[in-house]
Amino acid sequence: MPRPSALLWLRRDLRLDDHPALQRLIADGYNPIPVYLHAPQEQQPWVPGEANQWWLHHSLSQARKGFRRLNSDLIIRRGDSLDLLLELIAQSDAKAVYWQRLYEPAIVERDTHIKQRLKERGIAAHSCSGHLLAEPDHLLNKTGGPYRVFTPYWRVLSAQLAQLGEPLAAPTQLPAVPKLDSLNVDQLGLLPQINWDAEFYTHWQPGEAGAHEALHRFADEALSDYDGDRDRPDRRGTSALSAHLHFGEISVRRIVHDLAAQDSAGPYLRELGWRDYSHYLLRHFPQTTNQPLNQRFESFDWSEPDPQLLSAWQRGRTGIPLVDAGMRQLWQTGWMHNRVRMLVASFLCKNLRYHWLHGARWFWDTLVDADLANNSQGWQWTAGTGVDAAPYFRIFNPVTQGQRFDPNGNYVRRWVPELAGLSGRAIHQPWTVGGVAGYPRPLVDLKTSRQAALDAFKALKDNAQARP
DNA sequence: TGAAATGTTGGGGCG
DNA sequence: ACGCCCCAACATTTC
Numbered sequence: 001m002p003r004p005s006a007l008l009w010l011r012r013d014l015r016l017d018d019h020p021a022l023q024r025l026i027a028d029g030y031n032p033i034p035v036y037l038h039a040p041q042e043q044q045p046w047v048p049g050e051a052n053q054w055w056l057h058h059s060l061s062q063a064r065k066g067f068r069r070l071n072s073d074l075i076i077r078r079g080d081s082l083d084l085l086l087e088l089i090a091q092s093d094a095k096a097v098y099w100q101r102l103y104e105p106a107i108v109e110r111d112t113h114i115k116q117r118l119k120e121r122g123i124a125a126h127s128c129s130g131h132l133l134a135e136p137d138h139l140l141n142k143t144g145g146p147y148r149v150f151t152p153y154w155r156v157l158s159a160q161l162a163q164l165g166e167p168l169a170a171p172t173q174l175p176a177v178p179k180l181d182s183l184n185v186d187q188l189g190l191l192p193q194i195n196w197d198a199e200f201y202t203h204w205q206p207g208e209a210g211a212h213e214a215l216h217r218f219a220d221e222a223l224s225d226y227d228g229d230r231d232r233p234d235r236r237g238t239s240a241l242s243a244h245l246h247f248g249e250i251s252v253r254r255i256v257h258d259l260a261a262q263d264s265a266g267p268y269l270r271e272l273g274w275r276d277y278s279h280y281l282l283r284h285f286p287q288t289t290n291q292p293l294n295q296r297f298e299s300f301d302w303s304e305p306d307p308q309l310l311s312a313w314q315r316g317r318t319g320i321p322l323v324d325a326g327m328r329q330l331w332q333t334g335w336m337h338n339r340v341r342m343l344v345a346s347f348l349c350k351n352l353r354y355h356w357l358h359g360a361r362w363f364w365d366t367l368v369d370a371d372l373a374n375n376s377q378g379w380q381w382t383a384g385t386g387v388d389a390a391p392y393f394r395i396f397n398p399v400t401q402g403q404r405f406d407p408n409g410n411y412v413r414r415w416v417p418e419l420a421g422l423s424g425r426a427i428h429q430p431w432t433v434g435g436v437a438g439y440p441r442p443l444v445d446l447k448t449s450r451q452a453a454l455d456a457f458k459a460l461k462d463n464a465q466a467r468p
Numbered sequence: 469t470g471a472a473a474t475g476t477t478g479g480g481g482c483g
Numbered sequence: 484a485c486g487c488c489c490c491a492a493c494a495t496t497t498c
């Protein structure tokens with residue numbers, strides 16, 4: 001008797017290597033039918049943005065090639081996930097569905113509902129771990145609540161890394177899938193309508209092969225100097241694995257496994273810990289995609305955004321070189337160096353005093369690695385409204401930061417070519433040499449806007465004390 | 469995973 | 484020789 005089939009419902013686990021859901025499906029005696037169900041509407045109100053979709057298009061194409069190379073396929077459909085699953089089950093006589101768990105609130109709710117509906121119909125539904133280093137529900141402090149500070153959380157998580165287990169090898173062959181209708185990736189309409197992504201292609205190689213290439217590049221060229229170079233936007237000191245990780249083209253366990261042998265891996269593993277922590281926090285505080293975790297900030301006096309100022313920030317025309325360099329790098333490549341992300345965020349939330357959601361929404365649309373957990377926690381961290389967040393008074397000075405982390409001005413020079421002629425010292429403060437034709441004067445004064453932010457935060461604090 | 473203001477210290481110039 | 488001032492360098496405090 002032939003083996004029965006089961007659906008392998010791929011979502012953001014577009015890989016063959018170290019794929020627990022795939023391996024468990026096979027171990028349970030099924031033939032996998034890999035499917036991708038396009039249903040962005042189910043992620044309201046955070047429907048994936050443009051840059052994210054660009055990456056998804058290419059990641060899906062690569063994943064489909066990967067499965068076909070093993071004699072399998074990836075069936076692509078669009079609609080309502082539950083309807084599509086039931087339809088596929090009827091058409092293929094599949095007996096079970098396997099998938100890898102995700103932690104965004106809307107997806108958790110959907111998956112819970114789907115699991116229940118499938119079980120009612122006698123279809124086995126198995127959600128597997130694999131996206132994170134640890135299941136958020138399994139790490140709690142002594143009082144049974146979630147860790148609200150990163151360091152104790154990381155102490156516990158990092159102690160568990162030794163017991164992560166070996167990554168599961170990719171299959172070398174898969175059974176053919178039955179004849180089923182499938183869309184082409186093109187038919188999902190994921191690529192932008194305007195020619196905005198042209199430069200993306202020179203920076204990124206979406207897909208599992210590109211993910212492993214990036215890991216090797218990082219391990220060979222950057223990991224040993226990571227502790228110092230990760231803060232240098234003028235160098236290739238970071239892993240640039242974020243988008244690959246977001247789409248599950250490589251598993252975080254694979255990364256830890258391949259890097260942990262190197263003595264210098266510690267600081268990078270800690271950054272992976274921050275990734276897990278963001279997902280952990282989102283799982284335990286699902287409202288933080290739209291609301292401040294620290295409720296005191298509900299009544300904070302954010303400024304009403306001036307559309308022109310907001311647009312200047314978005315497109316890198318603020319007159320602050322390092323801020324503009326970062327925002328242009330984002331617009332042109334779909335990515336921004338992490339230190340510069342903190343800095344442009346600090347500028348928006350503190351110097352302009354705009355609500356962090358304005359920044360979070362822009363990042364959501366323009367980052368190829370846009371990830372709801374990382375994005376929400378990152379913005380709340382900078383705004384000072386989150387868990388273990390930067391205190392309100394920690395306001396970056398983009399001039400000082402530029403002199404410290406882009407000392408020769410090469411990063412600014414690359415992304416703000418109007419300033420290329422200035423020296424390393426003047427390039428972070430062109431107004432001190434009379435400005436540069438074609439480049440705006442600073443839209444806000446760093447000193448006075450900083451003071452205004454401090455005053456606003458102080459008012460919030462006094463207000464809180466006034467009504468205990 | 470800050471910055472700026474304020475405080476302290478110690479060497480050197482100078483009367 | 485000594486006190487005084489200046490100021491850089493560093494440390495501490497405050498937001």
